Amino acid sequence: MTVSKITRRRVLAGGVAAGLAVPAKVLAQAPAAETVTPALLEAAKKEGRVVWYAAMDLPVSQNVAKRFEAKYPGISVRIERTGSERQFQRLAQEYSSKIYAADIINASDAAHFVAWKRNGWLAPYVPEDVAKFFPREHRDADGLFASSRIYVVSLCYNTSMVKPEDAPKGFMDLLHPKWLNRLVKAHPSYSGTIMTSTYQVARDLGWDYFEKLAKQKVMQVQSSVDPPNKVALGERAAMADGNDFNVILHKEAGRPVEIVYPVEGAPLIVCPNAVLKAASNPNAARLFQSFLFSQDGQQALCDFAAQHSAHPQVKPKPGRPVLKNIKVMKDDPVAVEAQAVEIKARYQKIFGV
Amino acid sequence: MTIALPAESAVRRRTFKIDFSLPVLIAFAAVLCVLIVLPMSWLAYYSVVDKAGQFTLENFATLVTEPEFRGPMLTTLILATSASIFCALAAAPMGWLVARTDLPFAKAVRALVTASFVTPPFLGAIAWELLAAPNSGLLNKLYRHLTGAEMGDHIFNIYSMTGLIFVVSCYTFPYIFVLIANALDRIPGDLEDASSMLGGRTWTTARRITIPLALPALLAGMLIAFLQAMTLFGSPAILALPAGFHTMTTKIWSLFQFPPKPELAAAASLPLLVLTVMLLRTQQMILGRKGYSVVGGKTGDPRLIRLGIWKWPAVAFVFAVLMLPVFLPYFALINAALSPIATTLVTPENATLKNVWFTFGLSSTKIALQNTFILGALTATLGTLMALVIGYISVRRAVVGHQALGFLATAPIAIPGIVLGVGLFLTYTQPPFVLYGTLWILLLAYLTIELPAAYQQLSSAYKAVGNDLEDASRILGATRLQALRHITAPLLRTSVIATWCFIFVATVRELSAAIILFTSDTRSCRS
Numbered sequence: 001m002t003v004s005k006i007t008r009r010r011v012l013a014g015g016v017a018a019g020l021a022v023p024a025k026v027l028a029q030a031p032a033a034e035t036v037t038p039a040l041l042e043a044a045k046k047e048g049r050v051v052w053y054a055a056m057d058l059p060v061s062q063n064v065a066k067r068f069e070a071k072y073p074g075i076s077v078r079i080e081r082t083g084s085e086r087q088f089q090r091l092a093q094e095y096s097s098k099i100y101a102a103d104i105i106n107a108s109d110a111a112h113f114v115a116w117k118r119n120g121w122l123a124p125y126v127p128e129d130v131a132k133f134f135p136r137e138h139r140d141a142d143g144l145f146a147s148s149r150i151y152v153v154s155l156c157y158n159t160s161m162v163k164p165e166d167a168p169k170g171f172m173d174l175l176h177p178k179w180l181n182r183l184v185k186a187h188p189s190y191s192g193t194i195m196t197s198t199y200q201v202a203r204d205l206g207w208d209y210f211e212k213l214a215k216q217k218v219m220q221v222q223s224s225v226d227p228p229n230k231v232a233l234g235e236r237a238a239m240a241d242g243n244d245f246n247v248i249l250h251k252e253a254g255r256p257v258e259i260v261y262p263v264e265g266a267p268l269i270v271c272p273n274a275v276l277k278a279a280s281n282p283n284a285a286r287l288f289q290s291f292l293f294s295q296d297g298q299q300a301l302c303d304f305a306a307q308h309s310a311h312p313q314v315k316p317k318p319g320r321p322v323l324k325n326i327k328v329m330k331d332d333p334v335a336v337e338a339q340a341v342e343i344k345a346r347y348q349k350i351f352g353v
Numbered sequence: 354m355t356i357a358l359p360a361e362s363a364v365r366r367r368t369f370k371i372d373f374s375l376p377v378l379i380a381f382a383a384v385l386c387v388l389i390v391l392p393m394s395w396l397a398y399y400s401v402v403d404k405a406g407q408f409t410l411e412n413f414a415t416l417v418t419e420p421e422f423r424g425p426m427l428t429t430l431i432l433a434t435s436a437s438i439f440c441a442l443a444a445a446p447m448g449w450l451v452a453r454t455d456l457p458f459a460k461a462v463r464a465l466v467t468a469s470f471v472t473p474p475f476l477g478a479i480a481w482e483l484l485a486a487p488n489s490g491l492l493n494k495l496y497r498h499l500t501g502a503e504m505g506d507h508i509f510n511i512y513s514m515t516g517l518i519f520v521v522s523c524y525t526f527p528y529i530f531v532l533i534a535n536a537l538d539r540i541p542g543d544l545e546d547a548s549s550m551l552g553g554r555t556w557t558t559a560r561r562i563t564i565p566l567a568l569p570a571l572l573a574g575m576l577i578a579f580l581q582a583m584t585l586f587g588s589p590a591i592l593a594l595p596a597g598f599h600t601m602t603t604k605i606w607s608l609f610q611f612p613p614k615p616e617l618a619a620a621a622s623l624p625l626l627v628l629t630v631m632l633l634r635t636q637q638m639i640l641g642r643k644g645y646s647v648v649g650g651k652t653g654d655p656r657l658i659r660l661g662i663w664k665w666p667a668v669a670f671v672f673a674v675l676m677l678p679v680f681l682p683y684f685a686l687i688n689a690a691l692s693p694i695a696t697t698l699v700t701p702e703n704a705t706l707k708n709v710w711f712t713f714g715l716s717s718t719k720i721a722l723q724n725t726f727i728l729g730a731l732t733a734t735l736g737t738l739m740a741l742v743i744g745y746i747s748v749r750r751a752v753v754g755h756q757a758l759g760f761l762a763t764a765p766i767a768i769p770g771i772v773l774g775v776g777l778f779l780t781y782t783q784p785p786f787v788l789y790g791t792l793w794i795l796l797l798a799y800l801t802i803e804l805p806a807a808y809q810q811l812s813s814a815y816k817a818v819g820n821d822l823e824d825a826s827r828i829l830g831a832t833r834l835q836a837l838r839h840i841t842a843p844l845l846r847t848s849v850i851a852t853w854c855f856i857f858v859a860t861v862r863e864l865s866a867a868i869i870l871f872t873s874d875t876r877s878c879r880s
Contacts, residue, residue: 089611097782097789161488161504181487182505189610219512219595233696235489237505255694341612348421352597353607 030143031124033131036290041072043283049076050284053091053102055084055109055192055271056149057225057246060305067300068291075284083223084109084192085344095121100278103285106148108224108271109192111337113145116274123277127290129311134293138270138310145274148292149301150308152266152328153197154244156228159256161237170263171205174240175212184219184227184236187353189344193224197241197267198343199336200329205264207346213240214350232257241267245306248320252306261321265329377834381742382754385761387786388801392776393768396626399619399779412620422621425599428514429583432600435518436582437575440526443674445571448533450667453563454658462671463534469678470527475587477524480682482591483689485509485516489696491685512596520588523678525581529574536570537563542656555658569639576636580629584769601625602771615779622772630767724792725861732799733857737849739800740807745837748815749823762808765801773801803856810855814848815841 034040044050054061058081065077082090084107094101107113116122122144130139130146138147155174157167161182168174174183188195201209219236221227227242232255239247244266247259273292279285291297298309302316308323316322336343403409416422450456451463469477484492487507496508510516540563548558589600599607601621608618660667692699740762747759765773777798781788788794818841826836842849 085611089609089613092611093613093782093789097787099787099789189607217597220597221595230489233489233694235486235696237488344610348607352424353594353599353603 030131030139030141031126033126033128034286034290035128036287040283040287044072044281044287045074047281047284048074049078050281050288051078051080051101051103052106052288053080053087053104054106055087056081056106056305057223057243060301061106063304064292064297064301067297068288071291072287075287077288083190084112085189085195088112088115088192091116091121095119095278100276100280102276103279103281104273104275104288106271106273107192108269109195109336110147110270110272110331110333111196111340112192113140113272113274114333114337117142117144121277123275123279123282123285125275125286125289127293129290129293129295129298133295133312134310135312140272145272146293147270147310148273149271149305150310150323151243151245151269151306152261152323152326153193153224153241153269154247154266155239155260155262156231156242156244156247156257157238157260158231158234158236159258161234161256164258167258167260168238168262169260171201171209171240172264174216174238175209179216179238181217182237183213183216183240184221184230184238184242185213185240186224186227186242187220187222188347190222191224192271193243193269194241195340195343196269196331196336198347199339200267200331201241201264202343203332203335204329207350210347210350214352218351220351220353228257243269244321248306259321261326263327265327268328268331270331270333377742378746378758381739381746382758382761384739385743385758388797388804389761389764389768392773392780393626395779396619396622396772396776399616400623401620402616404616412616415617416620416624422604425601425604426624428593428598429601431514432518432521432589433579433583436521436525437529437578439518439522440529440578441571441575443522444526444529444574445533445567447671447674448530448537449563449567450660450671452534452537453656454660454667455664456660456667456671457664458668458671462675465675465679466527466530469524469675470531472524472678472682473587474521474524474585475591476686477678477682478520478588478591480685481511481516481520481523483685483696484681485511486696487512491688491696491698492681494696512592514593514596514598516596517589517592517600519677520592521582521585523682524588525578526674526678528577528581529571532570532574532577533567536567540566545656573636573640576632576639580632580769584625584629584771586771605771605775609778615775618775619779622769622775625769626767626772629769629772633767728792728795728799729857729861731796732803732860733853735796736800736803736807736856737811737853740804740811740852741842741845741849744808744812744815745841748812749820759808759812763805766805768801770802773798799860803859806859807852807856810852811845811848814845818844 124143126143227239228246232250298311487510493507586602689695
């Protein structure tokens, strides 16, 4: 036990020095899985509350919280929802002011976990299901975080405004003059999803693509939830980026939208969740982390929010897209972390806001 | 006899009592300094240092040389200038019609202008999104329905500079209207009568008498409208960002994205502050000259001009103007709240309360509502208390330096909201007062914003009470604080209650803004 601890510390120190996520080969040293013990439950109940900083859009995070509160009566979940990039700034600001309000944290920009891990802000905690079932690319080697949900950025169009044969097939199609004034997209300085996808698209298609896209007079909204909403409302004919799951939910609710997975590949969004080391409610935080990564928790999240789970026993709802059938771009949190400031500055220069 | 008894006991007790007046006064001065001087000093400090804390003018240089700042500055100037002109064009005739003519429904018109006055501007912006977004806006849908125009054709595009100027004007024109209407109410009818007796026709009277007398109020109103339009944040955030441009306020806001640039934000805030102070001084000078209009004494009621056949066109004009800030937006908001899709007309078949229940069912909404009421009550109580003491000190000239207190209490009028926000952020994210992320910082913000109005209300109440009674009490041996408690405070009860309510309502309205902004996220998800 002591040996493994020393090794972990040394590995962590190495990780800090290199400034990179620790490669998967030290997986063996990750902290042991922890089950929900009666002692943990008792201590969590005593705390009575847990504060979740979540970049998940409110209906989804609210649903997760409600189910947690139903399973563990007496522990209330307080959600502080904002876009990942805003949340990143907020947490940094709070920590520099020595405010430790957050217990657990979720972001749609996986790069933030690279930074938080380097800062030493995350607590090692491996829920039972993560240790047993999660593939290694979806859990941190040091047991600091794991992927709570997976989805992609897609295109979509309003079926009452665009005929199927006129619909875009991929990103490059959006540069056609017919899309002038008809597109909507979200902002990488607010949304972690769009930060991640901007990196992947710029890497694979070049910044050139964004420069041409800006000439289409794109409507610029903030959250990656907004573009699907604007298309469903009929305010814009198509979206240049946004969450695929919101499009699926709109379509299931009978609104005139159709999803398009771009031929170039859909940017892959992986959202980790972690317990913070300075949590004021450390036990409730761990209980929540266990709940979120349990098979039931993951299944319910995917069913409600039309997203994908890294948990192999979670079954996709019939009729919904299956992740392995979607051509995706490769995600790279370490590169996003290194280039984030530059990406934001370049984006603002191109799009004006 | 009955008066002598408590006086005697007061004299007897006096030997055991220390007069706490001076320490109390010093304490309040200190609180005011923390509230106002501290944030503004940090603002000034940050604007002239670099990241390492070294003195530099680099921040201001960036401000004038970088296109990313020059653009928003120009935009803001255009926005504020055009908004104040449009407001004047709508508000001046309306004010004249309401105050000087026999316009039907004049009282109702004043009430409706007040309704647009109390509408938070960002709420108006959201409503106008629902009405005039180029594709989904109700008005554009109506246009396409009536003309059979193609999908994508529109007559209004709210996400544009014109759209922004329009919406800002809608919620700024009451400032001019109120000033004009009040000024015209006060112009004595005698002067106009004299003019017409001397043979001046209606138009000559208007040109030579009424307009010159009302002009200072119009200019003052336009300056206030300019200031409002310049410092608004909500409407540009909702309408300018989707269109891909910044105003100064949204630009300052964007400087707090990661990695934050507080130095630049401070430097960008200072011009707004300086301009506000200058314009307010100018406005005071203009209004100060109005003295010649009212010569004093009781004058005749203003003479109402008969509109004759112009009566109904005038009513139509006034209500057409009021459609824009009041009727249409509130219709759109109610429709959105009850309709399954925000921009579809609600019918008895599709009406739903789902949106309403969803918003109020959120635990975050409940917490926000609870916080709102706690904050509103706290701000009102503390604000009234401070205004009570500061008003007393400056009206009664209780200590040397009382002018400074009065000045400090009115100073926040000249601090635009976004500038105060930047100042508070710089101040309370570092020692000695780390309040960032707590309710206290909101309390401080609202206390600072509401203090001038509270101070003005209560100091005029003090002036009305007069100090004879208080002096009598002090001659009979009461300390200043005892006199305040037993004599002045009971006499001021009504004013105090009115001030408390005023601050409470103002704070809750501002905060409800925050809630609705917060849940608009959820509203749009479900709609």
